[in-house]
Amino acid sequence: MSEQVIQWHGAGLTRVPYAVYTDAAMARVEQERVFRGATWNYLCLDVDLPEGGSYRTTAVGETPVIVVKDDDGEIYAFENRCAHRGALLALEKSGTVKDFQCVYHAWSYNRQGDLVGVAFEKGVKGQGGMPASFCKEEHGPRKLRVAVFCGLVFGSFSEDVPPIEEYLGEEICARIERVLHKPVQVIGRFTQALPNNWKLYVENVRDSYHASLLHLFFTTFELNRLSQKGGVIVDESGGHHVSFSMIDPAAADASYKEQGLRSDHDRYRLKDPTVLAGFTEYDDGITLQILSVFPGFVLQQIQNCLAVRQVLPTGQDRTELNWTYLGYADDTPEQRGMRLKQLNLVGPAGFISMEDGAVGGFVQRGIAGAQELEAIVEMGGDGTESSEGRATETSVRGFWKAYRAHMGIDGGTA
Amino acid sequence: MIDLLRLCAFNAAYAQAIDNDELERWPSFFAERCLYRITNVENEREGLPAGIVYADSRAMLEDRIAALREANIYERQRYRHLLGIPVVASADAGGAVATTPFLVARIMATGETMVFASGEYRDRFVLAGDQLLLAERVAVCDSTVTDTLLALPL
Ligand code: FES
Ligand SMILES: [Fe+2]
Numbered sequence: 001m002s003e004q005v006i007q008w009h010g011a012g013l014t015r016v017p018y019a020v021y022t023d024a025a026m027a028r029v030e031q032e033r034v035f036r037g038a039t040w041n042y043l044c045l046d047v048d049l050p051e052g053g054s055y056r057t058t059a060v061g062e063t064p065v066i067v068v069k070d071d072d073g074e075i076y077a078f079e080n081r082c083a084h085r086g087a088l089l090a091l092e093k094s095g096t097v098k099d100f101q102c103v104y105h106a107w108s109y110n111r112q113g114d115l116v117g118v119a120f121e122k123g124v125k126g127q128g129g130m131p132a133s134f135c136k137e138e139h140g141p142r143k144l145r146v147a148v149f150c151g152l153v154f155g156s157f158s159e160d161v162p163p164i165e166e167y168l169g170e171e172i173c174a175r176i177e178r179v180l181h182k183p184v185q186v187i188g189r190f191t192q193a194l195p196n197n198w199k200l201y202v203e204n205v206r207d208s209y210h211a212s213l214l215h216l217f218f219t220t221f222e223l224n225r226l227s228q229k230g231g232v233i234v235d236e237s238g239g240h241h242v243s244f245s246m247i248d249p250a251a252a253d254a255s256y257k258e259q260g261l262r263s264d265h266d267r268y269r270l271k272d273p274t275v276l277a278g279f280t281e282y283d284d285g286i287t288l289q290i291l292s293v294f295p296g297f298v299l300q301q302i303q304n305c306l307a308v309r310q311v312l313p314t315g316q317d318r319t320e321l322n323w324t325y326l327g328y329a330d331d332t333p334e335q336r337g338m339r340l341k342q343l344n345l346v347g348p349a350g351f352i353s354m355e356d357g358a359v360g361g362f363v364q365r366g367i368a369g370a371q372e373l374e375a376i377v378e379m380g381g382d383g384t385e386s387s388e389g390r391a392t393e394t395s396v397r398g399f400w401k402a403y404r405a406h407m408g409i410d411g412g413t414a
Numbered sequence: 415m416i417d418l419l420r421l422c423a424f425n426a427a428y429a430q431a432i433d434n435d436e437l438e439r440w441p442s443f444f445a446e447r448c449l450y451r452i453t454n455v456e457n458e459r460e461g462l463p464a465g466i467v468y469a470d471s472r473a474m475l476e477d478r479i480a481a482l483r484e485a486n487i488y489e490r491q492r493y494r495h496l497l498g499i500p501v502v503a504s505a506d507a508g509g510a511v512a513t514t515p516f517l518v519a520r521i522m523a524t525g526e527t528m529v530f531a532s533g534e535y536r537d538r539f540v541l542a543g544d545q546l547l548l549a550e551r552v553a554v555c556d557s558t559v560t561d562t563l564l565a566l567p568l
Contacts, residue, residue, distance in 0.1 A: 093456070188457050188464025191559045220485035268484060272473035320559075325464045340468050344478075348560035349452065349466045351478075355487050357563040 008409065009374060013397040014382045016375040018367040021197040027316055034295050034406050035061025038161040040147060040154040040168075042297035042310050043067045043077055045324065047151065047184060053096045053111065059312050060155060065144065066090050066100070067153060070111040075148060077155040078113030079141035089141070115140040149173070150180035152297075152308070168293065169235045175242045175291050178282065179301050183329040187339065192321040192348045196360030198296065198313040199403075201321060204356050205292050205309075206399050208232050208243045208390035209379050214359060217351040221270050230288070233386045234395045239294025239402030241395035246285040275341050278303040292395075294402045302352070304335070305342035317364050321357075323347050416510040416539060416546065421500045424539070424546050425514055429495035432567060437482065440567055441475035445540055445547040448472060452568055454555045455533075466564055478567070488565045490523040493530070495568075500537075509549070510539040516553070518568055520561075531568055532556045 006019045006026065020026055035041060041060040044067050048056050052071035057080055059065055064080035066089060080089050082102040089100045089109060099116070101108040108117035115136045123129025144155035147164035154164055165173055194201055204210070212219065230245030270276070278287075281304060291299045296311035310322040323346070327339050346353040367373075377400070380392025384401050387394050404410070424443070431439040444450060451465035469475050482488075498515035505512075513534050520530035533555040540549045553568040 186462060188453070188462045189558070190454065190457075190464075190466055192563070193559050193561045195562055214487060216485040216487070217481055220481070268480075270477045271480075272471050272477055274471075275474060275477070336463075340464055341470070341474075343464055344468055344474075347466050348562075349564040351481055351486065354563040354565060358488055361562060 007372075008404075012382050013384065013400045013404075014376065014378045016377055016400060017371075018373055018375065019371040021200060021364060021367060022316060022371060024316060027313070029407060030313075031061045031063070033408065034403065036063065036157040037406050038156070038158040039295055039406065040156050040161060040164055040293070041295065042293070042308070043144075043146075043153045043155045045151055045184065045186065045308070046075065046148055046153055047186065048094065049075060049153075051096070053098060054094075055090060055097055055111075056094045057090050057092065058310070060144070060157065062313055063157075064088060065155065066113075066141075067146075067155070068097070068111045075146050075153055076112045077144040077146050077153075079143075081141045082107055083115050083139040083141060084118075109140065113141055113143050150176050151184060152176070152180065152299075154297075168240060169237070171233055172235050172240045172242065172291065172293065175233070175244075175289065176299060178284075178286075179289065179291075179299060179306065184306070184326045185329045185331070186324055187327045187336070188323075188325040188343070190323045190325075190347055192323065192357050193314075194319040194321055194357055194360050195317065196319060196364035197317055198311050198319040199399075200360035200363050201311050201319055201356070202292065202296060202298075203396050203399060204360060205290060205298050205311075206241050206243075206395035207393060208395065209393055210359075211390070214355050215352045217345075220268055222268065223270070223276060230286075230390060231386065231388045232390055232392060232395055234384050234398040237294065237402045237405070238384045238395075238398030238400070240292060241398060242289060242291045243390060243395070244286050244289040245390070247287045275344055276303065278338055278342060279335060281335075294399070300346065302345055303342055304339050305345055306339070307343075307346060319360070415507055416505045416541065418500060418502060420546060421502065421505075421510060421512055421514075421539070425497045425500065425535075429497055433493050433495055435492060437479045437566070440479060441472045443548055444472045444475060444551070445542060445549045446472045448475075448548060449550040449552070450475060450548075450567075451551075452553045452555065452564070454558045456558050458554050466560065467567065475567075482565055486565065488563060491565065492521050493566055493568075494519045494521065494527075508541055510537075512537050512539070516568065528561070530561060531564075533568075 006017050009015045043058050044056045049069040055068035066080045067077045069075050082089055084107050087102055087104040089102055099108055099110050106119040110116050121130050144157055147154045149164045228245040233242040287303050289301045298309035300307045306326040308324045312320045314320045327336050345351050377393045377396050380394050384394055384398040428443050450469045452467045453465045496517040500512040500514040503511040513536050515534045518531040519527050521527045536552040538550040540547055
């Protein structure tokens with residue numbers, strides 16, 4: 001980070017310079033050290049690749065990537081970039097292929113990302129062609145390491161990244177297994193274009209402090225205002241987190257009964273509460289679990305509403321948030337119906353999530369002209385340890401701990 | 415009898431209720447048991463049932479408006495719907511099936527206007543007494559991407 005002039009002030013991880021959300025040089029280094037660095041990036045679900053030849057196009061940071069299953073049943077991933085002049089190899093979001101052929105000059109690649117064909121390699125009628133020294137094996141798109149954990153396909157450009165289980169750590173693995181313990185089915189895909197830097201969204205996901213302050217849906221409709229049991233888990237690296245809570249049904253019942261006497265509050269009650277009429281499917285009583293994996297992956301269980309989210313930077317102040325809504329393959333029609341209704345809580349129109357789509361933009365616009373200033377991330381102290389209470393920014397600090405480690409930023413300036 | 419003109423008038427009134435910020439009137443365009451869903455062409459092509467919005471009763475639509483008024487936090491914005499002419503698949507004395515293309519521009523508090531959504535309504539209308547109502551409206555957006563958030567209904 002040669003000409004890096006961003007100043008990191010304050011004690012440890014409690015100050016975040018606003019410049020990190022706007023600085024172009026920072027963004028370039030980020031692509032190299034975070035997204036193409038020693039991290040595992042979510043690519044797709046293994047159910048997205050049902051058979052040999054099934055592929056999906058996705059991205060790691062801004063780098064376009066193809067994920068494809070070969071006939072050996074293995075999943076391969078490589079840059080979606082032709083070795084010749086750099087054109088995209090696959091143009092569709094998904095499909096089935098025998099191999100990949102570049103549209104530009106018809107160079108072709110097998111499903112493992114090897115360059116196997118160069119059009120007119122020997123020339124035409126003895127004229128032209130590639131030099132005899134040209135060796136196809138030496139050229140090809142960059143390949144990623146691939147790891148599948150609980151049906152989640154991750155990829156890494158790094159040779160140094162530890163195995164996925166080690167990267168995630170025991171607690172995060174267990175929390176992923178808790179949700180993805182049986183086969184899932186995709187029930188919808190939606191993309192939200194966010195008007196802010198990607199880091200503002202991943203911070204928001206880790207920010208348990210804002211939840212009951214920004215999202216008034218539950219409190220307004222008197223659905224979930226009782227103090228809940230729960231906690232925040234931050235892993236050793238700081239980069240991954242879990243925030244969870246449980247609704248106490250007995251207490252909720254009492255609250256509803258009591259509310260029944262207060263008819264003047266009727267207009268603040270849901271007329272059709274079936275939107276939240278879920279069913280118990282985990283025996284630990286946890287009704288909400290938001291889990292993040294550094295840098296840009298989120299797994300969500302909000303009651304019976306399951307989804308994975310992929311956070312991709314598409315520019316300094318643009319982010320693509322890809323939602324994949326899930327059910328279990330063995331859902332009954334009733335269970336599936338409940339999930340469809342509960343999805344009203346999340347996504348671009350979600351009673352809870354719509355606000356998360358907007359606040360990042362409020363920050364991005366708010367910090368214009370304030371690049372030399374910084375955010376305060378001091379709620380709940382200055383550490384990154386797990387916590388029972390959720391009025392804390394511990395997992396936001398955790399994100400910065402991991403981010404700074406990958407970026408090679410120590411305390412003070414970088 | 416339900417005819418094209420009646421469907422056009424219905425759609426015009428529907429769009430006007432939203433665009434004029436008379437959102438409380440919006441649920442009244444639907445039958446009590448109804449389906450309102452917002453999705454996109456890709457999900458439809460693959461038969462994926464989830465929606466950005468998914469409501470199977472008029473009461474759920476009323477709850478959504480109440481939430482927008484009382485609970486949700488979003489920047490002031492309004493829509494301008496431009497609706498095409500319905501293509502009527504069937505119509506008789508009891509109901510109609512039709513699709514209508516829409517274009518929705520979003521006008522933000524900052525003064526900026528942008529094309530927010532295009533697509534088509536896939537509708538099933540019923541006659542309840544003299545009143546034309548939507549038994550089903552699936553708004554199928556052409557784009558898979560929603561800018562920032564979708565607060566107001568399409
Ligand atoms: S760019 Fe792909 S073959 Fe030329
Ligand atoms: Fe939030």
